[in-house]
Amino acid sequence: MTNKADVLQQLKGRDMLTLLDYTSEEIECLLDYAVQLKGKLKAGEKVTILDGKTLGMIFEKSSTRTRISFEVGMTQLGGNGMYMNANDLQIGRGETVHDTGKVMSEFLDGIMIRANSHAMVEELAEHATIPVINGLTDVYHPCQAMADLLTLKEVKGELKGLKLAYIGDGNNVAHSLMAAGAHMGMHVIVASPEGYEFDGAIAERVKALASQNGGSFTMTNDPVEAATEADALYADVWTSMGQEEEAAQRLKDFEGYQINDALAAHAKDDYMFLHCLPAHREEEVSASVIDGPNSYVFQQAGNRLHAQKAVLAALLG
Ligand code: CP
Ligand code: NVA
Numbered sequence: 001m002t003n004k005a006d007v008l009q010q011l012k013g014r015d016m017l018t019l020l021d022y023t024s025e026e027i028e029c030l031l032d033y034a035v036q037l038k039g040k041l042k043a044g045e046k047v048t049i050l051d052g053k054t055l056g057m058i059f060e061k062s063s064t065r066t067r068i069s070f071e072v073g074m075t076q077l078g079g080n081g082m083y084m085n086a087n088d089l090q091i092g093r094g095e096t097v098h099d100t101g102k103v104m105s106e107f108l109d110g111i112m113i114r115a116n117s118h119a120m121v122e123e124l125a126e127h128a129t130i131p132v133i134n135g136l137t138d139v140y141h142p143c144q145a146m147a148d149l150l151t152l153k154e155v156k157g158e159l160k161g162l163k164l165a166y167i168g169d170g171n172n173v174a175h176s177l178m179a180a181g182a183h184m185g186m187h188v189i190v191a192s193p194e195g196y197e198f199d200g201a202i203a204e205r206v207k208a209l210a211s212q213n214g215g216s217f218t219m220t221n222d223p224v225e226a227a228t229e230a231d232a233l234y235a236d237v238w239t240s241m242g243q244e245e246e247a248a249q250r251l252k253d254f255e256g257y258q259i260n261d262a263l264a265a266h267a268k269d270d271y272m273f274l275h276c277l278p279a280h281r282e283e284e285v286s287a288s289v290i291d292g293p294n295s296y297v298f299q300q301a302g303n304r305l306h307a308q309k310a311v312l313a314a315l316l317g
Contacts, residue, residue: 002025004029004032004033007025007026007029008029008030008033008314010026011026011030011314011315012314012315012316012317013131013315014131014315015125015131015132015133015315016131016132016133016134016142016143016311016315017118017121017122017125017132017134017140017142018134018139018140018142018175018176018179019140019142019145019146019176019179019180019183020179020202020205020206020209022183024183024184024185024209024212024213027146027149027180027183027184028183028184030146030307030310030311030314031146031149031150031153031307031310033310033313033314034146034150034303034306034307034309034310035150035153035154035306037306037309037310037313038150038303038306041076041306046076046078047076047077047078047313048077048078049077049078049313049317050074050077050078050079050109050312050313050316050317051077051078051079052078052079053074053077053078053079053080053109053110053316054074054079054080054081054082054107054108054109054110055070055074055079055080055081055082055108055109055110055111055112055312055316056082056084056104056107056108056110056111056112057070057071057081057082057083057084057111057112057113057135058084058086058089058091058111058112058113058114058115059083059084059085059086059113059114059135060086060113060114060115060116061114061115061116061136061241061242062241063114063135063136064278065277065301065304066112066114066135066136066143066304067083069304069305069308070112070135070308070312071083072305073305073308073309073312074312076305076309077309077312077313079109079312079316081112082108086115097120097123097124097127098123098127100124100127101123101124101125101126101127101128101132102127102128102129104128104130105128105129105130108130109130109316110130110131110132110133110312110315110316111124111128111130111131111132111133112132112133112134112135113132113133113134113135114135114136114137115136115137116137116138116242117137117138118134118137118138118139118140120137121134121137130316131315131316133311133312133315136172137172138172138242139172139175139199139202140172140175140176141172141173141175141176141276142176142179142180143304143307143308143311144173144176144177144276144304145173145176145177145179145180146180146307146308146310146311147300147301147303147304147306147307147308148177148180148234148274148276148300148303149180149181149184149307150303150306150307151272151274151296151299151300151303152164152232152272152274154299154303155272155296155299156231156232156272159181159184159185159186160184160185160186160213160214160215161185161186161187161214161215162181162184162186162187162231162232163186163187163188163189163229163230163231163232164177164181164186164187164188164189164230164231164232164234165188165189165190165191165226165227165230165232165233165234165267166178166188166189166190166191166226166234166235166236167190167191167192167223167226167227167233167234167235167257167259167263168191168192168196168235168236168237168238168254168257168284169192169196169236169237169238169240169250169254170190170192170196170197170198170199170219171236171240172240173236173276174190174192174198174236175198175199175202175206177234178190178198178202178206178217179202179205179206179209181210181215182206182207182209182210182213182215182217183209183213184213184215185210185213185214185215186210186215187210187215187216187218188206188210188215188216188217188218189217189218189219189220189225189226189230190218190219190220190226191220191221191222191223191225191226191227191257192219192221192257193221193253193254193256193257194221195253196250196253196254197219197221198219203217203219223256223257223263224263224266227259227263227264227266227267228266228267229266229267229268230266230267230268230271231267231268231270231271231272232271232272232273232274233259233263233264233267233271233272233273233274233289234273234274234275235259235273235274235275235279235284235285236275236276236284237278237279237280237283237284238250238251238254238257238280238283238284239251251283254283254284257284258282258283258284258285258286259273259284259285259286259289260285260286260288260289261286261288261289264289264294270294271294272294272295272296273285273289273290273292273294273295273296273297274296274297274300275290275295275297275300276300277297277300277301279297
């Protein structure tokens with residue numbers, strides 16, 4: 001058995017582009033560290049291990065939670081988060097990703113980026129000599145999934161064996177959530193309408209990971225199959241950022257995939273409702289569910305801070 005502190009130590013300098021690049025033990029150690037950091041914050045104990053360090057935060061898309069939680073997280077850890085709108089950078093006028101990565105590495109201690117293209121973030125990470133953290137791309141949203149695991153752990157305790165059902169678009173949030181659940185040995189299931197399924201290549205990797213950890217991964221088109229006896233039901237928007245032109249068509253295609261009281265009645269009585277937010281009430285989720293007693297969405301949003309502080313401290317510390 002490796003010591004948890006050693007596992008965290010070995011993460012120094014790493015990127016976090018997808019949780020599929022991490023071992024289950026590494027994810028587990030990061031989660032434990034997040035619990036510790038949250039406890040210390042609540043107890044008024046300062047942890048300033050990123051004293052004097054700066055995280056550059058590049059955004060090609062809007063954000064409330066990611067921007068605020070990373071900036072506050074850096075401040076609490078004794079460092080500084082610097083917001084950069086991609087349109088205001090030279091990269092917005094055609095400076096190469098290669099040069100941007102090299103130049104930013106001269107000034108910063110880490111980069112958090114929310115980008116349109118996952119391939120672009122991979123290219124940035126290849127050329128930057130400092131850790132690059134994915135703050136959402138078209139394919140993954142790993143920091144969200146870390147907060148999701150933390151929330152499940154706080155409420156349910158043991159994660160292994162839980163049934164986690166994601167109902168909706170097979171998108172960035174779904175990919176990262178299913179990978180996270182698979183790392184923890186959960187029974188993860190995704191229900192999407194035809195044409196909006198989870199990525200096939202990622203599905204293979206998630207399936208292998210789940211079975212290694214004693215869990216399982218299932219893809220279905222049936223929301224009831226997903227919801228049945230679930231410990232947690234998870235929704236995301238039907239129309240992600242950048243897909244606005246498809247919104248009307250998607251509204252039709254996702255009919256029947258709303259998480260509402262009728263669908264939730266198939267889940268366990270003490271099921272948790274989770275949503276990465278922002279939410280559209282009466283589209284992917286009814287107001288009765290998201291504002292009801294089984295909803296943990298604000299605790300989940302708050303956990304973005306604590307989960308990411310663990311990631312920042314480990315990678316940049
Ligand atoms: N869940 C999430 O990433 O929220 P923001 O888009 O507000 O950052
Ligand atoms: N799938 C959504 C998540 C937002 C946090 C999007 O990409 O817009």
